[in-house]
Amino acid sequence: MKVVFMGTPEFAVPSLRALADAFEVALVVTRPDAVRSRGKSLEPSPVKRCALELGLPVLEAARMTDDALAELKRCDADVFCVAAYGCILPDEVLTMAPAGCVNVHASLLPRWRGAAPIQRAILAGDEETGVSIMRIGQGVDTGAYCAQASCSVPGKTTSELTAELAELGGRLLVKMLPSIVAQTAPWREQDESLVTHAAKISKAELRLDPSDGALENARRVLASSDAAPARCVIAGKSARVTAAAAPVAPDGAVDAPGEGTYAISHGRLLLGCAGGALQVVSLKPDGKREMDAAAWAAGQREHAGAWGRLA
Template identity: 35%
Template sequence: MRLVFAGTPAAAVPTLRALAARHEIAAVITRPDAPLGRRRVLTPSPVAETAEQLGLPIIKAARLDDAVTEQIAALDASLGVIVAYGGIVREPLLSTPEKGWINLHFSLLPQWRGAAPVQRALIAGDAELGVSVFQLVPALDAGDVFAMRPVALPDGATADVALGVLADDGAALTLDVVDAIADGTAQARPQQGAPTLAPKLALDDGALDWAQPLERVYARYRGVTSEPGAHTTLDGVRLKILAATPASSADPLDAGRLRAARDAVLIGTGTAPLAVTRVQPAGKGPMNAVDWWRGLRDGESLRAGS
């Protein structure tokens, strides 16, 4: 089947590769090059880089306006496939391909409709995550679902790790749906249950509240790693928490209190401590947490979150 694909981040790349191996990709739509790194070098999106490797036509657009709609209409594609493009598809573009658009979403719909489903699910402590492929409609992530699949994650997976696993499983599921649409056997069903929302995370969402129980602190750490990033403050200075694990068997510490262990720095929560193994102090690069601790003055008198 002749397709138009829209996507931007690395999580969309497995689906693009899977579809390109079996179907005709008339064009790939992705967001424009963005400044990255300390030198703010303009860099193509992961989807743009992959499309170039595959020799596919690329349309770079910050939004899907009338001009982009005209370009897509001229391609005479049968179906549009979108994975984390980063923009809204509205009419008349929604109806421009003959069979409309389908969307790979990284949740078990109607749970976690919105921009940050994986992060929000982990922060909430959900035991099960998954992927859904649905028909795109004007309402946010509300279309009928063609296929849905729960996905097992590695123990302690952070949001970036989880998204990589879901992206691979989602690519296979999307390919199955596109194949079924192509041969006329696809069936979509209305979503069942009450929806929950997953708005985009802000920097403040990464702040760890040490007064909460360990399981809640650890769930937030997992959900905000690596974006927007887990962090706390010490004497008003931000400290990024890059790697951490529960220390359920360690002796309790008062919430926010720090203590050095052999391989980690323990920070007290409302229950058991969190073992922090890698940090990034303000103005410095990532480092081993124990090395950072050794450079502190009177570390045990400090309180995280202060």
């Protein structure tokens, strides 16, 4: 079986590796080198790095130009496989391979169609999420799916859940591809009455807020990323909370802090929220390195004070 693979971020790498182990990958299509970290130099995408490591041919394309389309046609692939490529594919690409174009989507469709299914599942408090092997069509994640696999959500960060779903998706894609190419896969249309949408996460959504519950704030910390970190103001200074636990009870040596106040006791940093307290496990004050809460607390003169939402 001959496959063309399209993907860009780390999420797509396990799918590429699984395909390369099982089938002939004729071409890997990924977005061009870009500034991907705090440095100023261009860096290859994780998929490009993986493809080069595996000795696979790479086409860098931000959109499907005539030259890119010609390259795809020359591959004469049986099927195109996509995992978080990051570009809209024209109809010509969707129908170019005999078995069409299939996608690894990081949710249990029809729940969480869209750009941020993993973070939305965390923020919503979903008990489980998963991956779907779906056909790519005209709408955003509206195509039929032929297989799904699930995993639990509670307590997992965005990066942890992304890594787990990436591995799950790669295995499921390879399992289903022979039946997809043979036209025997059991395709199922999505139930439109069950659709939820996973819009891109904004920075404002992940700002911690004392007027919200401790559990809601804890989910913001789990869902946070470098692009949209969980931030707040503690003792008059802004910081990113990188790990937290909620809800928590006081340890007996200190009363539970009220809404909008913090308390330090035996190295624990508690942020009072509506109906409970959020325990900060680690944080990164602006302009400083990341540290655990005990180290931060040791440097504070006041063991109680105010905290609030970042303006």
